[in-house]
Amino acid sequence: MSIPRLTANAAYATPVRRILANPETPRLPMRHYTNLWLKADGGIEEREHMAPALPLFDAAHSAFARGTLITTTRGPIAIEDLLPGDLLQTSAHGPLPVLWIGRMTLRPEDLASRSVKLTRIMADAFGIARPMADLLAGPGARILTRPRNMRASIGSDHVLSPAHVLADGLHAFGVTPPRAVTFYHLWLRRHALITANGLEVESFHPGAGFERDVGPSMLSLFLSLFPQIQEPHQFGPLAHLRLPLDAPDTLSVS
Numbered sequence: 001m002s003i004p005r006l007t008a009n010a011a012y013a014t015p016v017r018r019i020l021a022n023p024e025t026p027r028l029p030m031r032h033y034t035n036l037w038l039k040a041d042g043g044i045e046e047r048e049h050m051a052p053a054l055p056l057f058d059a060a061h062s063a064f065a066r067g068t069l070i071t072t073t074r075g076p077i078a079i080e081d082l083l084p085g086d087l088l089q090t091s092a093h094g095p096l097p098v099l100w101i102g103r104m105t106l107r108p109e110d111l112a113s114r115s116v117k118l119t120r121i122m123a124d125a126f127g128i129a130r131p132m133a134d135l136l137a138g139p140g141a142r143i144l145t146r147p148r149n150m151r152a153s154i155g156s157d158h159v160l161s162p163a164h165v166l167a168d169g170l171h172a173f174g175v176t177p178p179r180a181v182t183f184y185h186l187w188l189r190r191h192a193l194i195t196a197n198g199l200e201v202e203s204f205h206p207g208a209g210f211e212r213d214v215g216p217s218m219l220s221l222f223l224s225l226f227p228q229i230q231e232p233h234q235f236g237p238l239a240h241l242r243l244p245l246d247a248p249d250t251l252s253v254s
Contacts, residue, residue: 028052031110033061034103037227038084045227055139056214056222058116059245060204061102062138062183064196069133070186071195079184079196088186091193091200092239099228100187102204106138107180117164118175121199125171131197136175137163138183142242144193144200160202160242165249187226191239202242205235 031053036046051057069076073087073095087095110116121135121143137143142160166172186194191205211219211232223229 028054031057031104033057033225035225036084036101036103038097038099039227042085044084051221051225052218053110054218055245056206056210056218057225058104058138059140059185060187060206060222060225061104061140061185062106063141063185063201063204064183065136065138066182066184068135068184068196069198079186080182082184082186088188088192088194088203090188090203091195093190093192096188096190096192098186099189100204100226102185102187102225103182105180105182108176108178111176118177118181119163119167119172120175121163121166121172125166126199129198131199133197135197135199136181139164139245140183140185140204142202142245144202144240158240160240162243162245162247165243165247167249190236193240202240205238206232207244208238 029052030050032048033051034046034048036044039045064070064079066078066080068079070079070082071089072082073089077086082098082101084098084101086098088098090096106116106118111118116139118139119137119141121131121137123131123133125131126145139162141163143163143166144158145161145166146158163172164174167174185204187204188194192203193200194203195201206222214222219232223232229235
């Protein structure tokens with residue numbers, strides 16, 4: 001399939017100019033992001049752009065490393081081979097199409113930021129084939145876990161936990177790869193649990209009320225990454241209880 005490539009458009013470029021031109025805006029590091037999305041007519045478009053290297057933007061593009069196997073209606077497929085329109089198996093909603101794919105590349109020097117954490121979860125860490133092979137998770141990844149030390153306080157047996165809080169030095173480790181690694185995230189029409197390397201993980205969602213934590217220009221820039229979205233509420237409700245991505249690095253799980 002031929003994918004038209006876009007380098008910029010008005011919806012994206014205008015808020016970028018506003019942010020960079022504002023003398024009160026602190027100098028922000030910039031990062032290269034790539035988006036693919038499904039158009040209303042069934043076609044696919046791709047856009048490459050630069051945007052501030054902030055946790056909100058990173059989270060949308062950095063859940064699972066290249067090579068991660070995502071369960072689809074056609075079986076497991078490497079995440080880099082997925083295209084918008086492919087049907088993923090979800091835990092509660094049956095097959096759902098991928099509407100948008102975010103992609104970014106992290107280099108060793110990018111990991112100097114405390115907000116950028118990579119985690120390698122070892123094969124069989126949480127049981128046979130959970131995961132079926134080592135899973136390299138990025139700063140945007142949350143994984144469905146059973147937190148022994150939190151059940152009483154959260155009132156649930158399962159919670160979506162950031163990958164980095166699972167690092168215990170035995171089943172999962174924080175890592176700094178010696179070379180660049182490309183990461184991806186997937187957005188569906190509703191927040192859902194999908195399967196990556198045999199583990200239940202979440203599709204992308206920016207979080208309930210995320211728009212209250214960013215200014216108007218930054219919000220406009222972020223929404224411009226999602227051509228199917230005009231207002232924050234269109235991301236819909238969260239499908240499952242989850243911890244914030246900056247949760248402390250300690251969590252006892254089973």
